Amino acid sequence: MSSDVIERLRTANPVRDCPPPPIDAVWHRIEDIEVSGRRSGAAHSGLRVRRRPPLGTALATLAMVAAGAVAVAFLALLGHPRRPQPPAAPAPAARQPQASRLVGGQPQLAQRLRSLHGSPVVVTVWASWCQPCGEDLHAVDATVTREFPAVAFLGVDTIDSTRRARAFLARTATAFPSYQTPMNELTAALPGLGRLAGLPTTIYIDRAGRVVHVSPGAYASAAALERDITTYLQP
Amino acid sequence: MRLEQLFAAHAGAVRAYARRRIDPVSADDTVSEVFAVAWRRLDDVPEAALPWLLGCARLVLAHQHRRRQRDAALAERLETAAGPPPPQGDPLLGWALSQLRDRDRELLLLIAWEGLEPAQAARALGCSQNAVAVRLHRARRRLAAVLRRAEDRMESHPGGFRAEEAS
Numbered sequence: 590m591s592s593d594v595i596e597r598l599r600t601a602n603p604v605r606d607c608p609p610p611p612i613d614a615v616w617h618r619i620e621d622i623e624v625s626g627r628r629s630g631a632a633h634s635g636l637r638v639r640r641r642p643p644l645g646t647a648l649a650t651l652a653m654v655a656a657g658a659v660a661v662a663f664l665a666l667l668g669h670p671r672r673p674q675p676p677a678a679p680a681p682a683a684r685q686p687q688a689s690r691l692v693g694g695q696p697q698l699a700q701r702l703r704s705l706h707g708s709p710v711v712v713t714v715w716a717s718w719c720q721p722c723g724e725d726l727h728a729v730d731a732t733v734t735r736e737f738p739a740v741a742f743l744g745v746d747t748i749d750s751t752r753r754a755r756a757f758l759a760r761t762a763t764a765f766p767s768y769q770t771p772m773n774e775l776t777a778a779l780p781g782l783g784r785l786a787g788l789p790t791t792i793y794i795d796r797a798g799r800v801v802h803v804s805p806g807a808y809a810s811a812a813a814l815e816r817d818i819t820t821y822l823q824p
Numbered sequence: 825m826r827l828e829q830l831f832a833a834h835a836g837a838v839r840a841y842a843r844r845r846i847d848p849v850s851a852d853d854t855v856s857e858v859f860a861v862a863w864r865r866l867d868d869v870p871e872a873a874l875p876w877l878l879g880c881a882r883l884v885l886a887h888q889h890r891r892r893q894r895d896a897a898l899a900e901r902l903e904t905a906a907g908p909p910p911p912q913g914d915p916l917l918g919w920a921l922s923q924l925r926d927r928d929r930e931l932l933l934l935i936a937w938e939g940l941e942p943a944q945a946a947r948a949l950g951c952s953q954n955a956v957a958v959r960l961h962r963a964r965r966r967l968a969a970v971l972r973r974a975e976d977r978m979e980s981h982p983g984g985f986r987a988e989e990a991s
Contacts, residue, residue, distance in 0.1 A: 594932070601913060604844045609836040610865070
């Protein structure tokens with residue numbers, strides 16, 4: 590009676606209902622993989638679910654990494670992050686040709702922040718997989734950036750792949766350029782910035798380069814954002 | 825966001841799958857790993873995602889198993905961790921399952937414990953529906969035979985029997 594065997598197994602099921610674990614563990618794992626390129630063997634094995642021959646997978650990964658490196662090098666050569674800005678009056682972000690583009694990685698971000706010393710800066714941290722980030726990036730629109738010509742606006746894309754980030758930027762026009770930076774390097778680049786509670790997060794940096802306020806979550810309106818800019822940066 | 829929807833819909837099932845096969849801590853690592861893979865491969869995850877996710881979990885567990893065999897220190901540390909719970913209220917069944925080949929056991933459990941249809945199990949195992957139908961038929965027969973032999977032995981040796989005598 591082999592059909593009874595299935596029934597007997599069903600009755601003996603040792604784990605019936607299982608609540609899902611917190612999703613944070615998944616984001617941390619993704620962060621591990623994306624940020625440091627650290628990939629435990631398990632992740633690697635999991636990636637073979639691609640049903641592609643491993644060689645193909647390795648070549649595809651290599652090609653992606655190479656393409657990313659070339660793109661970053663090319664953008665760095667374009668010179669935007671290197672061009673020193675007069676400290677008191679950064680170009681309005683909306684008029685930057687790099688608005689809504691990924692213009693570099695962590696070194697370019699650090700350089701840009703150094704060149705902005707003396708200007709207040711608003712940094713929006715986002716990722717392509719984060720739904721509320723889209724709404725938040727809309728809040729920082731061209732009107733806001735025109736309203737505060739003395740404030741520099743820039744974005745940091747984190748825990749993300751370049752391909753997905755580009756696709757996201759193509760869908761969601763942003764009024765400022767973004768830098769792709771791993772979360773741990775971002776927190777290292779901005780002393781005083783603790784671990785971020787989530788995405789999106791808006792970081793306010795004063796003229797002295799200090800983090801004066803961190804606002805987790807998306808802004809419901811441009812007015813709320815403008816209020817925070819006025820309160821914390823007194824531009 | 826698609827990954828969050830996937831997680832909300834299936835994380836419990838993936839966690840249960842892993843917990844039926846490994847200790848609870850490793851099971852939760854497996855869940856993170858599976859969804860991290862899904863995040864990287866979102867475009868490849870089909871609309872009916874559960875068989876794909878369970879297939880992925882199977883590979884992640886198989887890899888952990890191989891790594892343990894390679895890494896003696898890790899194996900030793902993990903030996904002390906509790907394993908998965910045995911089948912409930914049926915000690916003979918746990919032993920009988922251990923007598924099956926891996927692929928037979930996995931197929932039976934995908935259907936009996938994970939509640940997959942044979943067509944879904946075929947997707948999780950990456951083989952054709954026909955192959956699964958044949959394998960399922962044989963696996964059921966084999967498990968039934970192992971159980972029958974063991975039960976016959978128990979009747980003739982009420983004081984107990986040694987596992988190897990039954991097979």
